Amino acid sequence: MFQNIGEIALLFWSTIRALPLVWRQRAKVLEEFHEIGNASLLMVAVLSFFLGGVIALQTGPVLAERGLHSAIGGLVGISMAKELAPIMMSILIAGRIGSAFAAEIGSMRVYQEIDALRTMNINIVNYLVMPRLVAITIALPMLVTFAILVGWLGGATVAQVTTQIDVPFESFFENMKNIVGIGEVMHGVFKSWCFAWIIGVVSCHQGLTTRGGPRGIGRSVTKAVVNSIVLIVLFDYVLTRLLLH
Amino acid sequence: MNDNGTTQHGVSVQVRGIRRSYGEQEVLKGIDLEVRPGEIFVIMGASGSGKSVLLRHIIGLEAPDAGEILVNGESVHSSDVASKYRMALVFQSGALLNSLTVGENVGLYLSEHRLKSPDEIRKIVLDKLEVVGLKGTEDKLPTELSGGMRKRAAIARALVIEPELILYDEPTSELDPVSSVVIGDEIYQLNKRIGVTSLVVSHDRDLAFGIADRIAVMHEGEIIALGAPDEVKRSQHPVIRKFIHADFKRQPKA
Numbered sequence: 060m061f062q063n064i065g066e067i068a069l070l071f072w073s074t075i076r077a078l079p080l081v082w083r084q085r086a087k088v089l090e091e092f093h094e095i096g097n098a099s100l101l102m103v104a105v106l107s108f109f110l111g112g113v114i115a116l117q118t119g120p121v122l123a124e125r126g127l128h129s130a131i132g133g134l135v136g137i138s139m140a141k142e143l144a145p146i147m148m149s150i151l152i153a154g155r156i157g158s159a160f161a162a163e164i165g166s167m168r169v170y171q172e173i174d175a176l177r178t179m180n181i182n183i184v185n186y187l188v189m190p191r192l193v194a195i196t197i198a199l200p201m202l203v204t205f206a207i208l209v210g211w212l213g214g215a216t217v218a219q220v221t222t223q224i225d226v227p228f229e230s231f232f233e234n235m236k237n238i239v240g241i242g243e244v245m246h247g248v249f250k251s252w253c254f255a256w257i258i259g260v261v262s263c264h265q266g267l268t269t270r271g272g273p274r275g276i277g278r279s280v281t282k283a284v285v286n287s288i289v290l291i292v293l294f295d296y297v298l299t300r301l302l303l304h
Numbered sequence: 305m306n307d308n309g310t311t312q313h314g315v316s317v318q319v320r321g322i323r324r325s326y327g328e329q330e331v332l333k334g335i336d337l338e339v340r341p342g343e344i345f346v347i348m349g350a351s352g353s354g355k356s357v358l359l360r361h362i363i364g365l366e367a368p369d370a371g372e373i374l375v376n377g378e379s380v381h382s383s384d385v386a387s388k389y390r391m392a393l394v395f396q397s398g399a400l401l402n403s404l405t406v407g408e409n410v411g412l413y414l415s416e417h418r419l420k421s422p423d424e425i426r427k428i429v430l431d432k433l434e435v436v437g438l439k440g441t442e443d444k445l446p447t448e449l450s451g452g453m454r455k456r457a458a459i460a461r462a463l464v465i466e467p468e469l470i471l472y473d474e475p476t477s478e479l480d481p482v483s484s485v486v487i488g489d490e491i492y493q494l495n496k497r498i499g500v501t502s503l504v505v506s507h508d509r510d511l512a513f514g515i516a517d518r519i520a521v522m523h524e525g526e527i528i529a530l531g532a533p534d535e536v537k538r539s540q541h542p543v544i545r546k547f548i549h550a551d552f553k554r555q556p557k558a
Binding site for chain 1: 360363365386387391392393395397399400401402403412413416417418465
């Protein structure tokens with residue numbers, strides 16, 4: 060385990076050092092960026108709409124019973140912005156994109172494509188890891204921002220159409236405006252930025268250390284997703300603690 | 305003479321006391337050999353004798369437990385060697401990047417190192433594909449090619465580097481006899497044309513005796529014979545006799 064942590068830290072550092080070459084690899088960054096956005100946008104929209112809706116549905120009637128139904132906008136707003144959108148979208152992207160990173164790089168390793176690159180003196184980090192990491196660190200915060208907005212919309216829709224809550228759109232967003240500011244949104248976006256690095260580095264590392272044939276690739280994909288999710292939840296707590304102050 | 309009209313010289317390779325174990329199994333047991341500049345050197349041996357592992361060490365993909373490998377007198381693991389000497393390995397599987405077209409694969413070295421403009425790269429790629437008989441395949445994906453074509457595309461990718469040392473890992477495995485001869489001819493012609501040092505690992509007896517200047521025979525991680533093809537043919541070592549003369553023994557039907 061400690062060896063893995065050391066290797067991941069080294070890969071992270073090598074990728075940081077490769078960042079000045081990002082312009083040269085812009086075509087690959089764009090390709091990956093398109094892949095991440097294209098593959099995830101619809102899923103993100105559906106997931107976050109219903110996530111916002113279910114929070115409204117769970118908390119709205121309880122608040123309404125106590126005469127606090129006007130607070131629902133703030134509650135949905137702050138839950139989506141600071142916690143649910145960043146963590147749920149990151150877990151979704153770990154499953155969808157982290158697994159793809161590990162599978163693509165893992166199969167390249169198994170089928171000697173990475174060895175071929177090395178014999179051509181092509182730097183693996185510059186060619187394979189850095190473009191993926193740059194793409195995911197741009198795409199995930201954008202997806203999370205989108206998820207926050209759609210989640211709010213989902214919460215507001217459910218709050219209006221559910222008779223036990225019965226909070227109109229305008230009141231929902233009026234209340235939300237009093238509680239949720241740009242700082243709360245940035246809180247979530249910052250966390251998603253950190254999670255993007257975790258997904259990218261862990262998944263690429265897992266791909267690069269793949270051994271064996273197709274079974275080895277499968278094992279790497281599973282480990283990439285599981286390890287990313289565990290680290291995301293762990294870092295979510297740490298970052299939330301730090302950001303409290 | 306190369307395409308630019310300049311003479312190229314191959315590099316020398318010295319392998320000194322290489323040992324390598326994987327777990328309990330010792331795969332290379334103190335290999336010593338020297339490949340002279342510009343020669344075709346074939347390492348022959350049965351499957352599992354350690355030939356491909358030795359090749360991976362020579363190009364620097366793996367580090368030995370003991371011993372050293374020198375290219376023109378410099379350790380293959382020193383940071384300078386990769387940038388100072390152009391080396392290429394033609395993998396047994398071809399190892400083309402499946403996400404790129406054949407043309408992009410062949411031109412990858414030039415495009416990634418920004419050595420030529422895109423137009424020049426395209427011209428060079430078309431030239432090299434024509435040399436290996438793959439004209440018109442530049443826009444295909446590697447998965448659309450047969451095994452032999454993939455191997456030839458891998459050779460074209462190696463040619464683009466204009467290497468001083470080229471290593472071939474089982475270049476004729478999985479190929480029909482006609483394709484094997486085409487590949488063997490290509491290795492020979494390339495060596496004569498640009499003077500590249502060629503190190504071929506193979507268990508194909510016809511290829512080895514057909515193109516080699518010198519042959520080393522490996523058995524269980526050791527070199528058991530080294531010399532000109534005729535000398536190896538005359539060897540009385542029982543393993544070599546068996547390897548060279550292995551054939552089907554079938555009783556005629558009564």
